[in-house]
Amino acid sequence: MARVVVDVMLKPEILDPQGKxxxxxxxxxxxxxxxDVRQGKRFELEVETADEATLAQVEKMAETLLANTVIEDFVxxxxxxx
Amino acid sequence: xxxxxxxxxGTLDDVDASRAVTIGGNEAVALWHxxxxxxxxxxxxxxGGFSFGDYLRCGAISRFSPVMTEVIEAAGKGMPxxxxxxGFQILTEAHLLPGALIRNDHRKFVCRDxxxxxxxxxxxxxxxxxxxxxxxxxxxxGEGSYVADEATLDMLEGEGRVVARYLDxxxxxxxxxxxxxxxxxxxxxxxxxxxxxxxxxxxxPGVDGLGFFTSLAxxxxx
Numbered sequence: 001m002a003r004v005v006v007d008v009m010l011k012p013e014i015l016d017p018q019g020k021x022x023x024x025x026x027x028x029x030x031x032x033x034x035x036d037v038r039q040g041k042r043f044e045l046e047v048e049t050a051d052e053a054t055l056a057q058v059e060k061m062a063e064t065l066l067a068n069t070v071i072e073d074f075v076x077x078x079x080x081x082x
Numbered sequence: 083x084x085x086x087x088x089x090x091x092g093t094l095d096d097v098d099a100s101r102a103v104t105i106g107g108n109e110a111v112a113l114w115h116x117x118x119x120x121x122x123x124x125x126x127x128x129x130g131g132f133s134f135g136d137y138l139r140c141g142a143i144s145r146f147s148p149v150m151t152e153v154i155e156a157a158g159k160g161m162p163x164x165x166x167x168x169g170f171q172i173l174t175e176a177h178l179l180p181g182a183l184i185r186n187d188h189r190k191f192v193c194r195d196x197x198x199x200x201x202x203x204x205x206x207x208x209x210x211x212x213x214x215x216x217x218x219x220x221x222x223x224g225e226g227s228y229v230a231d232e233a234t235l236d237m238l239e240g241e242g243r244v245v246a247r248y249l250d251x252x253x254x255x256x257x258x259x260x261x262x263x264x265x266x267x268x269x270x271x272x273x274x275x276x277x278x279x280x281x282x283x284x285x286x287p288g289v290d291g292l293g294f295f296t297s298l299a300x301x302x303x304x
Binding site for chain 2: 010013014015017018019020065066068069071
């Protein structure tokens, strides 16, 4: 078994209200020095083998369903075996 | 005219939409999201509510419901399709309309009587209104902020495809105060506010929303 991770982030030019809320909360909790926060989504897909064909499939899944490419970017990567 | 109203799991405004269709002088036909059948309707309403697609992004999963295959095909052939709120989100996820809807800029759910200007009265769903007519209908959403890149926004403005714009207050951070848009052909319209909640004096802020449900007859039989 292998794990493929898909990270989805709102494109830089799209407002991220959730990230902004987290950013606003940090100084209230005494954490300083953070100039911006962006919040994304991480999908972990368990697959039989992370071969080329599978990764191509995952790319397809990401652009079809996991991400909305109008507003989001995504990155597909294989997670190192523990 | 037979107007189909699709119920997705979790849809809550399907009954209101059906009622509005009936009050508008048309026949409402209940459609189920899991069916590959439009039951011979002349038009389709994707009503608002909180569909199961909200788990990923609003409308993202409902966009792949079986009935959407038929809706997308029919829309491509010119069938009038109106998406309200969650329905608007589904239409953008299905790429029947450009852009996307994201979380409100102030992060709060908003529910208010909202003033709009109907800027395009040539669509299948807005012909009953006068150009630039100002109306008040209910608005309720948590992820109603319309976004698109500058080129798309300029294209929408240039082609007169902004159907409705927010007046007085921008309730959710939508770019250029956009409340609703249409496709190139004018048969597909997406709208964030809820005209189906403004078709009877008893509930809601008036009957300004009725035009969305009477336009169809006017446009088709004109």
